[in-house]
């Protein structure tokens with residue numbers, strides 16, 4: 254049977270062409286078993302009953318209703334690191350544009366394009382666009398995940414003194430971090446010391462408005478803030494005050510809104526961080542592969558709401574995938590139901606992540622609807638998915 258995929262945003266052909274003949278794209282989300290999405294907000298959307306998975310071709314998942322998806326047993330994937338280089342390069346460009354008035358200079362040339370004496374006049378005018386160099390300046394990187402690590406390492410390579418803060422840094426992130434990046438455990442140190450501060454954290458309740466009046470008050474006069482992560486990490490009203498007073502020299506952001514675009518000292522790009530051929534291809538490829546693997550085998554890799562769980566090909570007649578609350582005796586109850594129905598489990602795998610768990614069980618015979626209903630009746634089970642072996 255053909256599996257239908259709906260794209261909520263344009264997804265790179267490089268990824269879509271990996272879909273085998275068992276798949277087709279559909280314009281109707283209500284017909285889709287899976288969704289590919291970039292930044293489109295899914296919060297107000299009705300999720301189709303037969304939706305099995307959503308793959309975010311990118312990093313941030315604040316556009317997806319994760320709790321709702323979890324309770325419906327919809328697996329949400331993202332593509333860790335796939336666009337990190339694209340964002341890193343824009344952040345480095347942002348730092349350079351903040352340090353030198355490159356934008357002002359370009360505007361001046363455009364405005365004076367008809368000037369016959371432009372060669373002479375520019376030598377008189379250029380002093381107003383002069384700037385500083387980033388070499389030797391202090392950069393604070395908040396969030397040392399895929400992007401933060403790359404930004405920190407690149408900036409260290411450009412001769413900046415780099416300070417990194419991430420209380421939840423992964424082992425992998427720590428291994429990849431240049432030894433020239435100073436590890437900071439108190440965020441205030443970044444606020445107090447740095448000439449440039451760049452944000453690379455997800456938008457969560459704990460990070461929302463982390464750049465606010467109190468944080469800004471601790472910073473050096475003339476600090477540059479770079480926000481290529483998410484709009485709501487910065488309190489716009491507090492930023493406006495800081496720009497007006499000169500506390501912040503420039504606010505570089507990838508997230509313009511009607512308030513931000515009117516602020517003095519803002520240089521904004523229209524959410525371009527991941528808009529490179531390479532990042533779009535990497536994200537699409539990873540997202541499509543994650544979806545196909547999950548839809549075909551039940552194995553989960555890079556999910557943000559369910560644990561990673563990988564199983565070799567089905568060793569029975571069919572495979573049951575159970576989504577449930579992570580609490581005692583769930584596996585015992587699943588096994589009891591199958592045992593009472595005379596069904597053997599030749600292979601199984603159970604993984605948990607925080608408050609949820611996921612179990613894959615291979616069954617040595619067809620599993621009748623009655624058994625699925627009994628599994629669904631177990632308190633804490635969100636969903637049971639049945640897959641036929643190839």
Ligand SMILES: NC(=O)C1=CN([C@@H]2O[C@H](COP(=O)(O)OP(=O)(O)OC[C@H]3O[C@@H](n4cnc5c(N)ncnc54)[C@H](O)[C@@H]3O)[C@@H](O)[C@H]2O)C=CC1
Nearest residue numbers: 312313396397398399400419421453454455481482526527
């Ligand atoms: N402008 C754009 O087009 C793009 C923006 N982004 C944004 O950048 C964010 C980061 O992306 P990645 O680095 O790929 O994600 P990631 O998940 O690899 O890294 C995020 C890091 O933030 C850390 N973190 C979480 N809470 C923190 C806190 N309170 N203080 C310090 N660190 C904290 C985590 O431990 C993790 O290491 C995404 O969530 C997304 O919002 C990502 C890609 C493209």
Ligand SMILES: O=C(O)CCC(=O)C(=O)O
Nearest residue numbers: 291292311312313527528
């Ligand atoms: O897909 C995009 O262009 C946005 C990328 C992004 O913001 C992310 O990956 O979090």
